[in-house]
Amino acid sequence: MSGETFLYLLKGLGLSLVLGACSLVVALLGGLAVALCRLSPRPWLRRPATAYVEVIRGVPLLVLILWIYFGVLSDLFPLHWFPASILAFGACYSAFIGETYRAGIQSVDPGQMEAARALGLSRRVAMRRVVLPQAVRNILPALGNEAISLFKDTSLATVIAVNELMNRGKQVAGRDFRTMETYTVVALLYLATTLVFSLLQRRLERRLGVGTAHHDPGHH
Amino acid sequence: MGPRAASLLLALPALLAACGGGKDAARILVATEAAYPPFESKTEDGTIVGFDVDLVRAAAREAGLEAEFLDQGFDGMLPGLAQGRYDAAVSAITITEERAKVVDFTDPYFEAGQVVAVRADDASIRGLEDLRGRTIAVQRNTTGHLAAEKVEGATVKHFDSVEPAFLELLARRADAVINDLAPTLLYAKEHPGLRIAGKPFTEEKYGIAVRRGNGALLAKLNEGLRKVRASGEYDRLKAKWIGDAGR
Amino acid sequence: MSAPLITIRDITRRFGDREALRGVSLEVAPGEKRVIIGPSGCGKSTLLRCVNLLERPDSGAVLVDGIDVTAPGVDLDRHRARTGMVFQRFHLFPHLRVRENVALAPREVLRLAPGEADERALRALERVGMRDRAEEWPSRLSGGQQQRVAIARALAMEPKVMLFDEVTSALDPELVQEVLAAMRDLASAGMTMMIVTHEMRFAREVGTRMTFLDEGRIVEEGTPAEVLDAPREARTRAFLSKVL
Numbered sequence: 227m228s229g230e231t232f233l234y235l236l237k238g239l240g241l242s243l244v245l246g247a248c249s250l251v252v253a254l255l256g257g258l259a260v261a262l263c264r265l266s267p268r269p270w271l272r273r274p275a276t277a278y279v280e281v282i283r284g285v286p287l288l289v290l291i292l293w294i295y296f297g298v299l300s301d302l303f304p305l306h307w308f309p310a311s312i313l314a315f316g317a318c319y320s321a322f323i324g325e326t327y328r329a330g331i332q333s334v335d336p337g338q339m340e341a342a343r344a345l346g347l348s349r350r351v352a353m354r355r356v357v358l359p360q361a362v363r364n365i366l367p368a369l370g371n372e373a374i375s376l377f378k379d380t381s382l383a384t385v386i387a388v389n390e391l392m393n394r395g396k397q398v399a400g401r402d403f404r405t406m407e408t409y410t411v412v413a414l415l416y417l418a419t420t421l422v423f424s425l426l427q428r429r430l431e432r433r434l435g436v437g438t439a440h441h442d443p444g445h446h
Numbered sequence: 447m448g449p450r451a452a453s454l455l456l457a458l459p460a461l462l463a464a465c466g467g468g469k470d471a472a473r474i475l476v477a478t479e480a481a482y483p484p485f486e487s488k489t490e491d492g493t494i495v496g497f498d499v500d501l502v503r504a505a506a507r508e509a510g511l512e513a514e515f516l517d518q519g520f521d522g523m524l525p526g527l528a529q530g531r532y533d534a535a536v537s538a539i540t541i542t543e544e545r546a547k548v549v550d551f552t553d554p555y556f557e558a559g560q561v562v563a564v565r566a567d568d569a570s571i572r573g574l575e576d577l578r579g580r581t582i583a584v585q586r587n588t589t590g591h592l593a594a595e596k597v598e599g600a601t602v603k604h605f606d607s608v609e610p611a612f613l614e615l616l617a618r619r620a621d622a623v624i625n626d627l628a629p630t631l632l633y634a635k636e637h638p639g640l641r642i643a644g645k646p647f648t649e650e651k652y653g654i655a656v657r658r659g660n661g662a663l664l665a666k667l668n669e670g671l672r673k674v675r676a677s678g679e680y681d682r683l684k685a686k687w688i689g690d691a692g693r
Numbered sequence: 694m695s696a697p698l699i700t701i702r703d704i705t706r707r708f709g710d711r712e713a714l715r716g717v718s719l720e721v722a723p724g725e726k727r728v729i730i731g732p733s734g735c736g737k738s739t740l741l742r743c744v745n746l747l748e749r750p751d752s753g754a755v756l757v758d759g760i761d762v763t764a765p766g767v768d769l770d771r772h773r774a775r776t777g778m779v780f781q782r783f784h785l786f787p788h789l790r791v792r793e794n795v796a797l798a799p800r801e802v803l804r805l806a807p808g809e810a811d812e813r814a815l816r817a818l819e820r821v822g823m824r825d826r827a828e829e830w831p832s833r834l835s836g837g838q839q840q841r842v843a844i845a846r847a848l849a850m851e852p853k854v855m856l857f858d859e860v861t862s863a864l865d866p867e868l869v870q871e872v873l874a875a876m877r878d879l880a881s882a883g884m885t886m887m888i889v890t891h892e893m894r895f896a897r898e899v900g901t902r903m904t905f906l907d908e909g910r911i912v913e914e915g916t917p918a919e920v921l922d923a924p925r926e927a928r929t930r931a932f933l934s935k936v937l
Binding site for chain 2: 296300301304306307384385386387389393396397399400401403405
Binding site for chain 3: 335337338340341342343344345346347348351355356359360363439440441
């Protein structure tokens with residue numbers, strides 16, 4: 227593979243990273259909203275949130291992307307590929323990350339919420355200062371997994387001609403007739419990125435003492 | 447040597463050639479991307495139909511072969527052929543020098559050209575020369591894609607197949623589509639919101655691709671094509687599928 | 694005779710088909726140390742939790758400092774800020790240091806400035822003898838130490854009444870005394886306390902009034918000496934014979 231071609235693919239990786247990062251931010255925030263709504267005592271919050279999760283989990287992300295980009299609305303209100311992509315990935319992963327948050331929140335000892343309420347903290351403040359910090363710490367490994375999954379799924383944006391890594395890979399492979407070589411390089415580029423991410427995740431987990439009873443860094 | 451023995455001896459090379467040609471001596475597997483009417487597309491029940499399909503089937507029959515079709519994405523078609531996944535590929539494939547390095551082409555069976563398609567209400571584009579700095583949607587790794595990449599300052603969006611490229615144009619996210627004349631005319635007929643800007647700006651010939659070195663099959667298909675032309679079947683098929691949209 | 698601080702009026706509470714409280718009424722005067730004893734499952738915890746509304750009675754009323762907290766539309770957060778509770782399993786917040794645990798509610802609920810909240814926290818920790826461990830993480834403390842911090846955490850809100858739900862039951866025996874000492878200290882400072890416990894010696898020493906609860910009903914009431922030494926009811930006697 228020529229240096230020029232490799233650079234071309236590398237630029238695609240850059241776009242994949244941008245898509246992944248932006249979508250992840252949306253999904254982390256959206257997921258929290260979904261989780262809190264699912265756990266809300268108010269049915270008008272709980273029921274739509276539950277329906278949302280069920281629908282998203284049942285529709286393949288690929289279908290979602292095509293639906294958002296080429297769907298009914300595109301006649302009246304065609305979206306630019308960037309917001310369309312962020313919307314699709316963000317909406318999809320909000321559901322999955324939301325469920326991860328929910329599991330994390332429910333795994334926190336209910337005595338924690340009780341003790342917080344018994345002191346006079348409102349449910350909102352108790353959630354924010356007592357339950358969520360513990361929940362997030364518990365689910366950091368799972369969140370890391372979701373982030374990696376999301377990043378790899380950005381490759382689906384090729385179907386709407388977003389010129390990220392996968393799209394460029396297909397172009398190069400077909401153009402140069404070197405499928406094996408091209409896709410090996412593409413795979414390695416994805417892998418290299420996720421490995422770096424895993425390393426950072428592991429470091430963060432160690433610092434926060436994930437998997438131990440102790441919350442203090444530097445005492446291991 | 448007696449006449450019977452002589453004819454057996456003469457038949458031998460033909461038999462051997464046929465054995466080297468594919469999976470089964472009488473059958474050939476032909477790849478096509480059934481998403482490109484009028485050359486190839488799928489009916490509602492999944493049957494692959496089109497000009498290419500009928501033509502190859504006829505040519506194969508004349509050569510004593512039976513053609514079986516397989517729906518494949520265009521992008522991976524020629525690499526797949528080079529790997530031996532099928533015996534031949536027909537998919538409105540333009541014969542180019544680059545491609546001829548990797549596969550062998552039969553004699554040309556159709557003359558086509560690339561055109562620029564735009565929205566009917568867009569008067570700003572009259573032809574290829576007006577596409578500088580614009581957004582062009584294409585099908586990946588087609589000759590239309592190559593033409594689009596050569597346009598100065600243009601943003602090229604490449605899709606897996608040609609249909610989403612047209613959708614992109616209609617959704618006003620692209621200013622033009624560069625594609626072959628016949629399918630574009632067909633699409634424009636079905637979507638009054640599109641029109642063709644200017645005349646075809648390339649001269650291209652389609653060929654049937656076979657694996658490099660498969661001289662026997664190549665010869666058979668060429669012979670079949672000659673016979674199809676000679677018998678008038680070619681004109682009949684062209685009138686049926688292409689009508690006045692061809693050249 | 695001053696008005697009672699807490700009035701519990703004929704409350705009932707059932708969980709599914711199990712009746713935890715079947716019409717319990719009592720009054721707690723300011724400064725009183727009310728000890729509640731009874732066999733497990735008799736409803737003592739539920740009774741206590743009805744005072745700060747962690748459980749809501751199905752019927753009846755609970756009045757604290759003149760306010761009917763079981764009435765609709767009551768600001769429960771505000772009410773709970775004035776009642777302190779200490780739990781059997783401490784429930785310290787593991788992601789916060791000791792001082793932060795104690796200062797959290799003064800900051801968030803009473804809206805004290807960080808400096809003030811910290812000062813209050815340190816004072817409360819001082820009272821239970823845990824001031825020198827203020828920067829520690831809860832997981833590094835023994836059970837007795839954690840429970841004392843839990844007491845300080847409730848104290849820092851300067852509640853009108855402290856509720857103790859079997860606070861030594863989960864502790865190793867040698868750690869029980871330090872917690873009882875802290876409670877004794879609180880009692881002599883004049884805090885109104887409702888204490889659910891099995892520690893009879895402590896109950897006799899610190900309690901001013903004792904209630905024996907069985908199967909969701911008050912069976913007997915009196916001073917600790919009366920109930921422990923001269924129980925009138927057979928059921929009280931039966932229970933005491935098992936625990937003493």
